[in-house]
Amino acid sequence: MLIPLTHERMTVQRLPWVTIGIIAMNFVVFAFTWPTAQRDETRSADAWEELITHTEAYPGVWEDDCTRCPGRAEFDALRERFEAVASEHIFFRYGYVPGKPTLRGLFGSLFLHASWAHLLWNMYFLWLYGCSIEDLWGRPLYAVVYLTGGVAAALAQGAYEPDTLGPLVGASGAISALTGVFLIRCWDTRIRFFWMFIVLFGTFQAPAWIMLGFWLTKELFNAFVYADVSSVAFWAHIGGFVFGAVVASVLKLTRVEENILAPALERKTNLLGRHPEAARAVELMEDGDYSTATRALKSAIQQAPKDSDSYRLLAQCYQARGRPEEATRWLRQELKLHAGTTSSWPRPIKSWSTPPLSSH
Known part of the structure; x- marks a missing residue:
């Protein structure tokens, strides 16, 4: 038995609100649907038992050419x-049935x-891999990849058995997509595993590319x-994994993450340590509203x-407004704060001319 425990990228810069939200939603949905699913399962099992009992009493009655047979x-x-x-079972109504596919079933x-056990196991893996991907790619893209990865996984399972009427349920396909992303994006990350063989057990570390x-x-x-x-949807797991790996590879080869995602996340994470008014001022400065930003920053100070x-x-702000003397002051x-003194500096500082919001 192998169970992943943690990995080197578990520390994130921002709270993974999308992952937390998805986990919470799954628990809420389960709490509301579990009693109904249990009731529907009992009704289906009773109806199936009656059907089987009848076929045992009348052997061959199910054959197509036995239309006039007794029973x-x-x-x-x-x-x-x-x-x-x-057909009234909640899984048939809201799950994905390849033989009778619906858009509601794809997402439901x-x-x-x-x-x-199904729920807890899936949510554990979602937390293990999802938080890191959300931190690296940002919340919007992460949410899109999660949902589309789940849809791709369901379609992959449907492609393998297109006529089946058995419902497909569970988040494992979407989580497999995140696992595929993790393999490409964090291929060298070391994952710690718990292992057990009969009465022997322990832990070990191995890189993601080997274990995944x-x-x-x-x-x-x-x-x-x-x-x-x-009853395990193996092709859904494979389809989701391949989908995630392909998406991650495309973003890597086109350098979208490097040129677009990473800079955007850098700006957002930099705001976390700032005073709220200073954070608002940065947004105003990006919009070119330096006058309002000036007032917000004075309030922050x-x-x-x-x-x-x-x-x-x-x-x-003052430099952008054409007031270099105020900018210098x-x-x-700022320099006094860094130096830890309130005394006057021995020599004047030249007017500051760095462009607004330039890298520093």
């Missing part, structure tokens, strides 16, 4: 009842789970050997006089 009418009635009861299946590659190989083996006899960042930003105040 055939009762068999047809019991089969119709079972199909009606099964991502938030339905068959048991507590091993997991994909295992899923492929299971898909080719056990897919027809197992009054409330947090030791925040040197606000002084520097205020200097930028506020820059001098």
